[in-house]
Amino acid sequence: MTTELLSRNGVLRRQGGLREYVSYSRLALWLSCPLAFKFRYVEGISSPPSPAAFLGKRVHASLETFYRHRQLGVALDFPDVVRRLYDSWDAAVADEGIRFASVEEEKNLQQQALTLVRAYLQMLPRNEGQPLAVEVSVEADLVDPFTGEDFGIPLVGVIDLVLAENAGPRVVDFKTAARNQTPLEISHELQLTAYAYLFRHNTSQEEAALEIRQLIKTKLPQIQFHPYPARTDYHFRRFFAVVRTYLDALDSGNFVFRPGWTCGTCDFRNHPCRDWCG
Numbered sequence: 001m002t003t004e005l006l007s008r009n010g011v012l013r014r015q016g017g018l019r020e021y022v023s024y025s026r027l028a029l030w031l032s033c034p035l036a037f038k039f040r041y042v043e044g045i046s047s048p049p050s051p052a053a054f055l056g057k058r059v060h061a062s063l064e065t066f067y068r069h070r071q072l073g074v075a076l077d078f079p080d081v082v083r084r085l086y087d088s089w090d091a092a093v094a095d096e097g098i099r100f101a102s103v104e105e106e107k108n109l110q111q112q113a114l115t116l117v118r119a120y121l122q123m124l125p126r127n128e129g130q131p132l133a134v135e136v137s138v139e140a141d142l143v144d145p146f147t148g149e150d151f152g153i154p155l156v157g158v159i160d161l162v163l164a165e166n167a168g169p170r171v172v173d174f175k176t177a178a179r180n181q182t183p184l185e186i187s188h189e190l191q192l193t194a195y196a197y198l199f200r201h202n203t204s205q206e207e208a209a210l211e212i213r214q215l216i217k218t219k220l221p222q223i224q225f226h227p228y229p230a231r232t233d234y235h236f237r238r239f240f241a242v243v244r245t246y247l248d249a250l251d252s253g254n255f256v257f258r259p260g261w262t263c264g265t266c267d268f269r270n271h272p273c274r275d276w277c278g
């Protein structure tokens with residue numbers, strides 16, 4: 001089943017129904033606050049991305065362009081990447097429905113995106129492996145590897161980058177961050193495990209390593225590479241325990257509010273969260 005949702009800015013968005021697929025972003029929002037999940041995915045309330053989220057998407061798009069060319073044996077230099085980022089900027093603004101407070105805010109954000117991408121390209125290891133896959137959409141049936149239980153629903157995701165290395169494939173995810181803070185592995189465990197599951201089921205081979213590459217928006221941008229080992233049975237058991245509980249929650253339709261640090265950036269904080277009475 002597919003539902004069509006009209007976002008606040010009037011853009012018609014097509015979005016899979018709740019029982020159509022599981023994704024890491026759905027799991028993450030449900031874990032952080034079931035009520036916010038309900039507003040977003042059950043009631044279909046959406047809003048344009050924040051300037052910070054928009055910046056992250058533009059940086060991702062630039063790195064995608066860079067690596068897609070590299071995959072084809074074409075080495076883009078920084079001016080090429082800059083031109084493509086400028087050329088696609090206005091269309092992305094219109095597509096996402098984002099409104100800037102001022103022209104200056106938009107220019108600053110554009111400059112910040114360019115500065116981050118330049119810093120990333122300057123930091124690239126000379127011996128980085130060849131891209132095997134770039135920004136690839138993948139899907140795999142969710143079948144518990146320990147019990148054989150077929151959950152009857154696929155897991156979907158988009159893997160930013162897979163690099164060929166001597167030890168085997170490295171699955172990479174890009175993140176933009178506001179602060180210089182080493183990511184805790186447990187904070188990213190579900191996402192890394194989801195990508196490992198998708199990678200294995202779409203290639204019939206195991207990843208040699210996973211990595212989060214952080215582009216940090218400090219005044220002097222910083223680029224950090226955080227590698228993690230291949231996933232083990234331990235990670236997959238924990239991942240499937242979460243998926244099972246998530247699917248049970250969908251069945252029960254019980255989505256309570258879970259106030260916490262994420263309320264500070266929640267689009268639903270004033271309305272409709274305040275109107276919710278259980």
Ligand code: SF4
Pocket residue numbers: 032033035036257258259260262263266267268269270273
């Ligand atoms: S404001 Fe907080 S409690 Fe309310 S929906 Fe958002 S995250 Fe949940």
